[in-house]
Amino acid sequence: METSDDTEVLVVGGGATGVGVARDLAMRGVDVTLTERGGLSAGTTGRSHGVLHSGARYAEADRAGAEECIAENETLREIAGVCVADTGGYFVSLSDDDEAYFERKLAAAREVGIDAEEVSVEAAREAVPGLTDDVTRAMRVPDGVVYPSRLVAATAADAREHGAEIRTHAPVEEIHTADGRVTGATVDGDRVDADAVVNATGAWAGECAALAGVDVAMRPTKGAMVGVDYEGLGPVLNRCRDPADGDIAVPHRGRAVLGTTSVVVDDPDEYDEESWEVERVVDECAEMVPAFADAEIRSTYWGVRPLYEPDETHRGAGSRSADDAATGDERGISREFALLDHDPDGVAGFYSIVGGKLTTHRVMAEATADRVCERLGVDADCRTADAPLVGADDAERVDGFVDEFDARSPADADVVGGEPGDGE
Template identity: 75%
Template sequence: MNRSDGGGKPEVLVIGGGATGAGVVRDLAMRGVAVTLAERGGLSAGATGRSHGVLHSGARYAESDPTGAAECIEENELLRDIAGACVADTGGLFVSLEGDDDDYFERKRDACREVGIDAEEVPVAAARQAVSGLSADVSRAMRVPDGVIYPSRLVAALAADARGHGATIRTHSPVTDIRVSDGAVTGATVDGEHVDADVVVNAAGAWAEGCAALAGVNVPMQPTKGVMVGVDYDGVGPVLNRARSPSDGDIAVPHAGRTVLGTTSVVVDDPDEYERGDEEVQRVIEECAAMVPAFRDAVVLDDYWGVRPLYAPGERRRAAATADEPGTGEARGISREFTLLDHGADGVAGFYSIVGGKLTTHRVMAETVADRVCDRLGVDGDGRTGETPLEAADDPERLDRLVTAFDARSPADADIVGGVALEE
């Protein structure tokens, strides 16, 4: 990597090629900062590409975290404007079954309206028109502006846009060392190459703890695994959510010729090595079948696992808050707000970690990081990512070529991106 000679701006190294890392690189490059992305594999290989890919309206979190829900709906609307064929405007439904808590349904509906989410209770008959085979036990339904993100396309578009503004994108380039001298980062070893950098951003997701350790910093993570199951069923039009405290098997996401069912949440010690059990797959199918009984007998086309990049102190705070607030569900039901850590406080100036968050809010997470980095570097100018369409956003074929170029293929949108086979 060479320093930019355009304006003499210092160089930034971003570690991690998911939506947040790619978003940080795009934002910084658009502000004229010389920036490089390093990813150990292909882009979107972590939680981004192994998620259920929901473009959240914020309704899932409205009653437990109104601030996070308001952020979700703002980013939801913005992504519809700038991301083109990287997203699909499917709409969403929350449904209650006989025996589910009516108070929960009403709290969610009212909380959505209070933060500006267009939530409308609709007749069950209308819900049946939107979702073929909806259970006879459905007693109430609420329409919300959820959608679907195609993460392979999104990350490829972010990277292409960043590259178009002068960034360097390095895939299959593991970072094996972060160099620190006199209390500040000076660079890193990327794919065996010594690289100078004035700022290093750790956007490694579930691997953030290991990345931070390379600089002698502790970032305690609490990764949780979850399984998504693709079934041969095309009768689901909107994203379908169970209106209950978040639990296993409470969401079904429409795709091209399949529906992705999710998910579980189990703490793991290692984001690379963890058990993948058939019983979790079957539990997700069985729970989702309470909403659409045909899921139970549908052919399973694929299943894939992802690991959420959860920050341990944040999870402990959420667990404590949930214990004091009956009716909000288990801790995972509260919005996964993000945390930006400035490791200058740990004696490593110029080193930052961004942890937590959601795919829907990747852009505002990236903007927050870029603002802090630019403050340190003395770079003027506000971010423009929220008002600038992504490169190739309205050209699906070109997007899919970019996916191939950046090795960004992922199971989350395997049936959407051209030429990608379904696989474990």
């Protein structure tokens, strides 16, 4: 039988963005319920590559995105403890790569305030054992590693500490509206009344918005990751060229996680996991570290990027998304985020937060919470950048949250549950 519950704000989706929104609102004293159809981080967050981006990857092409990355990279290092690892990162050019691109990236990274520095090839080879002899130039950047399951679970636990209710295995099945505004949702058979609903369902944002009769144009792309046996990679390793398949290797405990690809998919729940993607990722990454070619493959997994296909008619005032429209090449779609206020679509109090990155989830949440609080008449500042996540310095405690919220996921299965300090 249908029961009824109520909350001020219902957040749909328990990836990094959704738990970030729940934490932010709860810290401002708002009554918030988050609901996720699976375990937390069951979507893209738990299937990402896990780079805590410095922004250097985007600096020459997307200045605003790079600025957001470096700011959030620094914030997460402060507040997220064992959910991130300060490994550092390198960009390397090989003999076939464009020297001018290296120069452009270095200059652009510095311009946006990223501490990027060219180092000698010898220094890079010392920092990255096994690096190919074919390296011609190398740049050190403050990339790091983020463990998505831990980050999501600790953020959710922190939201709960501040009064949020976190529901898992509870899908939103209907969104209710009346008189041009949202009134709540049906969650796993129960009616939940709400003054505002935040759609933080990432690649599924189109489907969720459709429940309220609203159109959100997403263009999800899948990417493959390959975990191989490799001891001591050290820093995150990036190929210094225009983003392409197989240009990043991420250090994990006794492994390197290689990636990735980018292929448009129609349905984020239904796509082929293709062997050519795995082969291409390994082959390309082996150009940087030849030993990857023969390393034992321990895991393969795919994630789907929540790329928003910008549509000017859906841009509400205050959207923080980039203005560069889709180019038809999925890599050209903005990695920045868009906050969509669906009031002009006839559903006041309903918001979608799409795009962005794991690295920038906190600032996406801040922009969303600002807008929701404005609507609710809540006058409280964002405090999420200043306060550490609950248990942030205690790997065992955070891994306990991971289990409690059923947040274990492929992106960091080899790290979560290890000895404190492992993989960090």
